[in-house]
Amino acid sequence: MTVRAGRGAASGTRRMGAASRRLTHAQGAGRTGLGQLIELTALESAGDALVTAALAGTLFKLPVNEARGQVALYLLITMIPFVVVAPFVGPVLDRFRYGRRFVMAGTLFGRGLLCFAMAAAIMPGDVFTIFPAALAVLVLSKAYSVSRAAIMPNVLPADIALVTANARVALFALVTAGVAVPVGAGVSAWIGAEWTLRAAMVLFLLLGVLAVRLPRHVDSPDLDVLDEALDRDQEGEVRPARWRTLLNVGPVVTEAMTANVAIRLYSGFLLFYLLFLVQDRNLPGFAPPVTIALLAVAAGVGGLTGTTVASWTRGRSPQVIVLLTLTLALVTTIASAVFFTLWTAVAVALVAAFAQGLGKLALDAIVQREIGEEVRSSTFGVVEAFLQVSWVTGGLVGLLLSLFTDGTAGLSVMAVVLAGSLVWLLVRRRRRVDARDARVEEARASQPQAEQPTPESAPGNTTTTVVRRDVPAPERRTKPLTNPHG
Numbered sequence: 094m095t096v097r098a099g100r101g102a103a104s105g106t107r108r109m110g111a112a113s114r115r116l117t118h119a120q121g122a123g124r125t126g127l128g129q130l131i132e133l134t135a136l137e138s139a140g141d142a143l144v145t146a147a148l149a150g151t152l153f154k155l156p157v158n159e160a161r162g163q164v165a166l167y168l169l170i171t172m173i174p175f176v177v178v179a180p181f182v183g184p185v186l187d188r189f190r191y192g193r194r195f196v197m198a199g200t201l202f203g204r205g206l207l208c209f210a211m212a213a214a215i216m217p218g219d220v221f222t223i224f225p226a227a228l229a230v231l232v233l234s235k236a237y238s239v240s241r242a243a244i245m246p247n248v249l250p251a252d253i254a255l256v257t258a259n260a261r262v263a264l265f266a267l268v269t270a271g272v273a274v275p276v277g278a279g280v281s282a283w284i285g286a287e288w289t290l291r292a293a294m295v296l297f298l299l300l301g302v303l304a305v306r307l308p309r310h311v312d313s314p315d316l317d318v319l320d321e322a323l324d325r326d327q328e329g330e331v332r333p334a335r336w337r338t339l340l341n342v343g344p345v346v347t348e349a350m351t352a353n354v355a356i357r358l359y360s361g362f363l364l365f366y367l368l369f370l371v372q373d374r375n376l377p378g379f380a381p382p383v384t385i386a387l388l389a390v391a392a393g394v395g396g397l398t399g400t401t402v403a404s405w406t407r408g409r410s411p412q413v414i415v416l417l418t419l420t421l422a423l424v425t426t427i428a429s430a431v432f433f434t435l436w437t438a439v440a441v442a443l444v445a446a447f448a449q450g451l452g453k454l455a456l457d458a459i460v461q462r463e464i465g466e467e468v469r470s471s472t473f474g475v476v477e478a479f480l481q482v483s484w485v486t487g488g489l490v491g492l493l494l495s496l497f498t499d500g501t502a503g504l505s506v507m508a509v510v511l512a513g514s515l516v517w518l519l520v521r522r523r524r525r526v527d528a529r530d531a532r533v534e535e536a537r538a539s540q541p542q543a544e545q546p547t548p549e550s551a552p553g554n555t556t557t558t559v560v561r562r563d564v565p566a567p568e569r570r571t572k573p574l575t576n577p578h579g
Contacts, residue, residue: 117265121250122258126308130248131262133303134241137201138266139273140296141234144208146277147215147289148227164365165492168485173228182236183474186243187467191312193244198304200237204230205297212290235477243469244311246461255458256411260403263454267397342464342472344525345412348518349459350476352415353452354483355514359422359507360449361487362494364392366503367438369495376500378435387435388442395443399450411455411462416518418448418455423511430504438500453480 117135118128189196207226214222241262249258281289342350370376371384378384399418406414425444429437456476464472494503 113265117261120252122248122253122261125250126248126311127245127250127253127258127261129303129307130241130244130311131265133197133300133307134262135265135269136296136300136303137234137237139269140204140293140300141230142270142273143277143289143293143296144204144211144227144230146274147281147286147293148211148223149278149281165489168365168488170228172481172485182232183239183471186236186240186470186474193240194305194307194309194311197237197240197307198301200233200240201297201301201304203233205294205301207233208290208294208297212287212294215285215287215290239470239473239477242457242461242473243466245457246466247311248308254406255461256406256409256414256455257404259454259457259461260400260406263450264397264400264404267400342460342475344521346459346463346472348522349412349415349456350479351514352419352518353456353476354479355511356419356422356445356448356452357480358483358487358490359426359511360445361484362491362503362507363442363445363487364491365488366491366495367442367500369492370438370500370503373495376435376438384435387439391439391443392446395446396450398443399447399452400454402447403451403454406455411458412522414455415452415459416515416522418452419511419515419518422448423508423515426504426508426511430501430508433500433504441504 113132114128117123117131122128122131186193186196207230211223211226214226242259245255245258245262249255253261277289277293280292367376367388368385371381371388374381376384379387403414422444425441429441457473460469460472460476491503494506498506
């Protein structure tokens, strides 16, 4: 009976693996390397989930029942890895983009070794080893995410849009993490957190080998010759790439990042504001543990729904998607502020998670499309840092307002913030579109209306030629954001 059950489980696992492989390699993803990248990121996410489950009871347990000062300290500590990623890790990844496979493998091998160190420190309770190692794991995880997002255009099939590809990666990562968290928690409760960390160590080391085996076109050696030209301004002076990234990301990326900053600030606010309203019994309904579980389920469903919807947005403009997510968050917040109950709080938690997930995937697609490969990792590092800082800021505001206001007043404040952000973005976008149209009309008016017909032209036909004035010089162009296998 036991042998038969084992064979049935093995057969079921093989069928599930084959079905997953068909999904990850669909629409040419297996041919370009996107399928391998999806599988690698999904398993990497499972490894991070195992680490989180192992440390949940020792270091990173969310201190909902603790004093607000301790929660604020927790929030500030979570910013440390992102402050490191933005100014340092991003430019380093840009300089080593010709070896991104090895950079990604290095982040995985590093996490494997750190898991080994944390596993050895669990039993004696060596916090001075566990705490720095855990922060280093978070830094390496973000470095992997930045590098993975930067290489997405290199493995993008011709039949898949950037938003859809990012959603597919995120969806598999969410599923594997959702499976790994209860498994890791169960193993930690059964035989100890150190064994969960050892399992994560083995997984990360194996994934490091798989990262090296990614297709070679993940790397970008053909852009190395542009480094010196791209790092010089018109006077011939060298400019650091990271400052060009911070100051000159372009209006499209700036608008998308501003909208996501507002959404992330809103998400951080809601998380801690609603949690403390529940703890202070200012949110009528069920008992606090049941209410918190209900809000957590709503947030999880919202995030998963946002990722799923993103995979269906083929052909949709990511700029429009970002604005729509911000608009949806604003409308839901206004309605919840007017009719504040437990169920409107659940609705606003669901919509906030939905907007955060969908908006971030659209932002990733915009950066991948608009930013040249030579500074793309730096840009992603800056984006991650801004989003994390805004989330922490929102959380701190939520902690503060939970001391003095009820649910209606707090949501009204966030409605004003979201409305101001949306109005500013719409005005800015309208001005940018008008300025672009004016430039096109000016260029068209400065050209002859018609050319003399050539012998090959049909009698009476004319040709209007429009010359674009803003086309960059050939030496400053980057290669198209597609791969030769698309």
